[in-house]
Amino acid sequence: MTAAAEAVAWAERCVGSPVLDRRAMTEGRTSTLLALRHADGTDSVLRVVDREPWASHRVGLTTREREVQLQLADTSVPAPRSLALDAQAGAHLMTLLPGRVDPARADDASLHELVRTLVAVHEVRVDPPPRTYESWEWLAKHTVPVWAERPDVWRDAFALLRTEPPAYEPTFLHRDFQPWNVLWDGDRVSGVVDWVETSTGPAWLDVAHCATNLAVLHGLERAHAFAAAYTALTGRRREPHWEVMDTVGFLPRPGGDAWVTDPNEQRRVEARLVDAMAAV
Numbered sequence: 001m002t003a004a005a006e007a008v009a010w011a012e013r014c015v016g017s018p019v020l021d022r023r024a025m026t027e028g029r030t031s032t033l034l035a036l037r038h039a040d041g042t043d044s045v046l047r048v049v050d051r052e053p054w055a056s057h058r059v060g061l062t063t064r065e066r067e068v069q070l071q072l073a074d075t076s077v078p079a080p081r082s083l084a085l086d087a088q089a090g091a092h093l094m095t096l097l098p099g100r101v102d103p104a105r106a107d108d109a110s111l112h113e114l115v116r117t118l119v120a121v122h123e124v125r126v127d128p129p130p131r132t133y134e135s136w137e138w139l140a141k142h143t144v145p146v147w148a149e150r151p152d153v154w155r156d157a158f159a160l161l162r163t164e165p166p167a168y169e170p171t172f173l174h175r176d177f178q179p180w181n182v183l184w185d186g187d188r189v190s191g192v193v194d195w196v197e198t199s200t201g202p203a204w205l206d207v208a209h210c211a212t213n214l215a216v217l218h219g220l221e222r223a224h225a226f227a228a229a230y231t232a233l234t235g236r237r238r239e240p241h242w243e244v245m246d247t248v249g250f251l252p253r254p255g256g257d258a259w260v261t262d263p264n265e266q267r268r269v270e271a272r273l274v275d276a277m278a279a280v
Helices: 003-015 054-072 108-122 151-161 203-218 220-234 240-248 263-279
Strands: 019-024 031-038 043-049 082-086 091-095 171-173 182-185 188-192 199-201
Touching (some): 003 031, 003 043, 003 082, 003 091, 043 054, 054 082, 108 171, 108 188, 108 203, 151 240, 151 263, 171 203, 203 220, 203 240, 203 263, 240 263
Antiparallel strands (some): 031 043, 043 091, 171 199, 182 188
16 A cells, blocks of 8 residues: 555544545645545545655654644634644645635736735744744755856855845744645635745745745746735835845755756746845
């Protein structure tokens, strides 16, 4: 029996009802994700962290996601609710939220809805708070990509990131807030998913990560529009250091698969870095 099949059997026992139907959800880099329909009418989502290098950290990742979802249960953040956890197997069972992922949405109204949702995340106060954020721009990534047209900017970015980061006010972060982790039901955000990286850190790191994803998908102007809408709503000013950190984090880990392979998207990543470095 495969790990996924064993996890489905476990989910049946947790719900107390057989699974009548299961379907694979949007393919994730870290996990197998299955939407389950149980005989009693319950709908659930089963995450099985089974992809390396994340599988080696499955206990911490799934435990963190469950703890965060339990903490969010009494907030306005539209997160799934944890139903059961088998951390050793990397299996987390949670509720199924309405809506669908729609990364093509980048009009002004949609960006404002994304901002409104992110602000709700940043207003969360929990005790104990999540762990301190981890940077994804590891020193081992500090190699100018072969597709770079401005290698000087990449080298300057690496030098900047070897200095101390700015001081910040600790804020509750999703840490991977971006279009692929947001569900839409009509014109409203109906869910925010994938809480395995939740952290405490600078609010602009969440803003930067979503903006970088928007820049890759839709270009720099949409990234600026999102960040400007966040500033307008919160009064928090742009902090380019976190944008540089986030953009360099898009480089592949040594020996790992590249996050960005399309030449057009690679040019947008570099444009994002050039823009952020110019604002430092």
